[in-house]
Amino acid sequence: MISICLSCRVPLTVEDTHCPACGGEVGKTPTEPPKRMVISAAPVSDGPRAGVPGRILTGTVVRFGAVRQEPVMSQNFVRSARIGAAFAGLTLVFAIVVGAPLGMVLLVLGGAAILLAVPGVVLRWTLPAEHRAAAGGGAGWPWTLPLRKIARSRTVGGLSLLVKDVEGGEHRCVAQGEWAPAAPASGVVVEVYGRRDKTGDVRVRRLAEVDTGDVVTPRLPGGARLGRAAGFLAVALWGGAALALLALSILPR
Structure with a gap:
């Protein structure tokens, strides 16, 4: 206080x-x-206070915005996957030029090919039915699907609510999925945890009702969570393969 x-x-x-x-x-x-x-x-919204990491503000829920459909994965996903794939290709050429051990290079390539097929299959399975057939064209779709814009075709409801702090400032708080166990009621005082994005909106990780202590969190559907995890895995595998090839190229033999 x-x-x-x-x-x-x-x-x-x-x-x-x-x-x-x-x-x-x-x-x-x-x-x-x-x-x-x-x-x-009343508590003043003066930024995170000591002992409450991640708290962005405290205020009253004023109103809810309309739910709109948003891609589960951001534009950065496809961009990062393409950069990782390009980096892996460059390091492969570099490994061949400098004479890296052929057996180890083939081992890395084989392991990456097997592992990279997994997120491709999962991504295709989690796509909407109308996009699934288009995503599977060609023998190389498990590897190329994470690099294509169609991988972002799965959408989920975008939630938004307006929170007013005691100083009168209004803050737009956004999330994806649905509120669990239930959305907070208008007029309830909440503590908002998360981060601010570059537009100034608060990306909500959880809401805590001040009077009752109840916690409300945004929750994605299972398929959306699985598709997002597969996308992150694909990016990590492209980057891991590139780093492994680079290490084979520069480490002493």
């Missing part, structure tokens, strides 16, 4: 008996017009 002086808005500590700026006495209403009356205020 943060105390502030209503006269000059100076924050007070629990040790203060008078306002250090204007001299108003804490907790006492003067008989003269309350020019210096000091009261306890």
Whole structure:
């Protein structure tokens, strides 16, 4: 709980008996017009406080925005997969040029080929039915699917709500999936945990209702979570294969 002086808005500590700026006495209403009356205020949204990592703000749920469909995976997914694949191709050429051990190079390539087929299969299985057939064309689709825009065709409901802090500032909080166990009601005071994106919106990790302590979290459907995990795995495998080939090329033999 943060105390502030209503006269000059100076924050007070629990040790203060008078306002250090204007001299108003804490907790006492003067008989003269309350020019210096000091009261306890509601929690002020002043950024994360000590001991509460990840808390972005505290405020009241004002209203909910319309649910709109958004891709499960961001544009950075396909971009990262393409960069990883290009890096792996360059390191393969480099390994051949510098004469890296052929057996080890083939071992890395074989292992990567087997492992990279897994996220491709999973991604295709989690795509919407109308996009699944188009995603499987050609013998190389398990390896190329993570590099194609169609891998982002699975969508999920985008949630948004507006939270107003005690200073009157309004913050748009967004998430994907559905609120579990249930969405907070309008007028409820919540603590919002997550991070701010480059647009200033708060990407919600969880909401904690101040009065009851109940926790509400956004939850993706199982297929969306599986598809997102497969996408991250594909990017990691491309990068891992590239690093392994690079190590074979530069390590002493």
